[in-house]
Amino acid sequence: MRLDLTAIEVDTLDDPDDPSLLEATDLLASSVPETCLGLVAYHASGYGSFLAAALTPPADARTLILRAVRGPDGLRAVADWRLLPGHLLLNGIAVREDERGRGLGTRLLNDGHDLAVRLGCRALLLDVSLDNPVAHGLYRRHGFTELTHSSWREVVGVRASTPAPVRLVNWPAFAAHHTAYGFGDLTVRTALGAEIDLRVVGTAIRVPAAPDTAALAAAIGPLVGIDRCFSAATRADGHPADAGPELARFVRMRCELASTDTPEVGVMSTQTPLIGKDDETLRRSAR
Template sequence: MIGETDIQSIDGHDGDGRRAAARLLAASVPVECQGLVAYHATGADAYLGAALSPAPGQRTVILRAARVAGEVIAVADWRIMHAQLFLNGLSVRAQYRGHGYGTRLLDDGVRIARDLGVSALGLDVEVDNVGAYALYQKLGFEEMGYSWWEDVPTPGAGAARTPLRILDWPTFQAQRAAYGFGDLSVRHGDGQVSRVRMVGSVLRVEPGATGAGIAHGLAELVAPSRVYAVRPGSAAGCATAWFARFVRMRMSLSDPGRGRVEYGERRSARRI
């Protein structure tokens, strides 16, 4: 088991650590989702560098890592989201699995959450990742719901395009140029606004007819090679065809403001 002080933050100026973390996080994504998330964008490392540039107390991204002989061998990517600390990604290099690194990173996240005063931790885990699910459950995470990833079919030739108003095209283009992915806001219907994301040439939209209409309306502008959506659902399944499925899990902290601690202090996740 690694020592108490072996979990450290990766900062924006730590280029080697940041690049190693980015590679580990990209490799941890299920094979069905390869190329679809921001970890696989050409500028994922540059994005993490920008996100980690502010002073620690001003960041919404917290990258924590374990090192062996100076090399990053395990990493947790935490995101501060309102009253929740969300685990965006966790990865341990293959030869170091089974030695407690994942547990220590999760335990470290609980301490960070208490230090921040947030009320819960959250994460998504692939349904078929039985080992990770069992670990999260053992540490006190509970199921909150499911999400089903599905391809969005392209409308047939001659189909009418959904009228769209592009709200932040310059920002979207600048983000794509810098990081290889970008988020775009579009207004459609009776003034509704939706957010879509492009990673490389892959477009993620809302599920259902709304998302399909937006994808069709954006087809000539962004020329996606693939379109998919993430649909909330239950354990019983999803009515449409899907290619990946995840469980949303949550750990509530009964009194997040009590006894706030610094990142390096010991507090067992199992006592919360």
């Protein structure tokens, strides 16, 4: 049965010590295609701690905004928003299985729309799996249009590859983040001087589409203890020569907002309510 949407209250998860953060983590982990199990930050061992750390600074200084519908027996739904320059990005949204189809997803999307307007954003952004017709349809009906398509593929032949010579640009920060939260972003510099950003989740590594991703993975793998490598490519990039079976396809969608001149300040506090990856990588890739 569909609920009266106007009667559903949406709260900001604002307190780093709120036990609901772990429920939010579990819900968000379920929003990712099954074929990507263990490959995204939501599945990292320390993602709950990451969320708590992201909520530690003052509300109006944060870029991570968790909005949720609470119920008597825990969270019913959660949306993980990221405030990018001029845009509000839906990093993840999930409704508890027994609550789906009742309007909670629509409610959280409307809430994000209002939030983005109040923050003076130009547009909403999100990435959705092409194998998720319910979510895709919901976004289309909400005014989102397609921008780019991307594809994740296993990288094959890593063990047989000669490691590419690379320099580790941000190793201390990466290693500390990976140890603390179970995931991290590593920047490496190739022999030609190009800097490449890699996402490591547990023992899996995501590399951008490049001619020889296997050689890159062969260089990084032993340093980080990697046992799995996959590449993320938009259609324009094409697939690297060593790309194997497809894991998932995503589409980035955008919803334009009516222009606002005066962004509201302090909108992220509990009183004035306001969805890994994480912000930096999201600017560059699907998920």
